[in-house]
Amino acid sequence: MSAVRLAAVDEDGRGGWRPNVDARTARLEPTVESVLEPHRERLAGANRVALAPDAHYPFHPSTGVVTDLAVVSAVAAWLERELETDLVVVGRSDDRIAFDRTASYLGYDRLAERFDAALVDLADVPTRNEYRAVDGRSVALSVPKPLLESPVIVVPSLRPTEEGTAAGAVRTLGRLVTSGADSSRAAVAATRTIDPDLAVLDGTVAYGDDPVATNVLLSGSAPAVDAAATSLFGRRVDADAALSPLLSDAERPVAVENPDDVDLSTIRERLAGGRLPPSDGTHPAVSSAYRLYAAASGDAVPPQLEGR
Numbered sequence: 001m002s003a004v005r006l007a008a009v010d011e012d013g014r015g016g017w018r019p020n021v022d023a024r025t026a027r028l029e030p031t032v033e034s035v036l037e038p039h040r041e042r043l044a045g046a047n048r049v050a051l052a053p054d055a056h057y058p059f060h061p062s063t064g065v066v067t068d069l070a071v072v073s074a075v076a077a078w079l080e081r082e083l084e085t086d087l088v089v090v091g092r093s094d095d096r097i098a099f100d101r102t103a104s105y106l107g108y109d110r111l112a113e114r115f116d117a118a119l120v121d122l123a124d125v126p127t128r129n130e131y132r133a134v135d136g137r138s139v140a141l142s143v144p145k146p147l148l149e150s151p152v153i154v155v156p157s158l159r160p161t162e163e164g165t166a167a168g169a170v171r172t173l174g175r176l177v178t179s180g181a182d183s184s185r186a187a188v189a190a191t192r193t194i195d196p197d198l199a200v201l202d203g204t205v206a207y208g209d210d211p212v213a214t215n216v217l218l219s220g221s222a223p224a225v226d227a228a229a230t231s232l233f234g235r236r237v238d239a240d241a242a243l244s245p246l247l248s249d250a251e252r253p254v255a256v257e258n259p260d261d262v263d264l265s266t267i268r269e270r271l272a273g274g275r276l277p278p279s280d281g282t283h284p285a286v287s288s289a290y291r292l293y294a295a296a297s298g299d300a301v302p303p304q305l306e307g308r
Helices: 021-043 067-085 099-106 108-113 166-176 183-194 222-232 264-271 283-295
Strands: 003-008 047-054 084-091 120-121 127-134 137-144 150-156 198-203 218-221 255-258
Touching: 003 021, 003 166, 003 222, 021 218, 047 067, 047 166, 047 283, 067 084, 067 108, 084 099, 084 108, 084 255, 099 108, 099 127, 127 183, 137 183, 150 166, 166 183, 166 198, 166 222, 198 222, 198 264, 218 222, 218 255, 222 264
Parallel strands: 003 255, 047 084, 047 150, 084 120, 150 198
Antiparallel strands: 003 218, 127 137, 198 218
């Protein structure tokens, strides 16, 4: 049976979204330490670790549809302090937007400066051709070498896809490779090839049909963490073509360690059945949240709302 480590983010009674990344990072560091410490031995001795957040588009992190920079920053701080390892933060440009623009908007350039980390667009690096069997058929994929040369920690957000499946660590990896296979099979092949050392799921703010402050973090293997996320969305692992092949019968059901700190049933009620709006449109709740936040904080209006 697989297991994931769950921890609640400590609340100080004020609640709400905090614009200051340093304040959010400081608030998250004890929780991040609690979910990383059980995996210390797995990561010890690494000269460099690659962090792969869910940074698919420059949505504001308060919406719950991208990884909060503060979570990645807290992970980086623990790795630097406890393991003294070099860091690489990876993403990938696509036909919608360049990774450097997404990274700049989300603040990863500032994180790179703080931790002397490399910020790498995987669309611009050497790759290696790999082949993996998925459901008895061979899947060819081109894998960026930085994902094969260092331990990888995937840091996905707790959000659904447009189809309602958990976006998760497995699909985050699938977006970082190139393959002619469909997205689910490519995600399975990418996970088997990269074999990430750890996944840390950012559930500080999740997305159901709207943003939800769930204030949790989970850690474990990529498939196990995604299985836990799938359960929170009220869906079955067997119905997810990108996840089911990665969990053997012996690894099911996935156990959640330390669940007493969190009311999982309430989270399930808030998230169950949620879906992202179509990629060619922005949900009205998301648009309103952006504009309200920008007006209150003076922050930039995100690119997807420019000119509207």
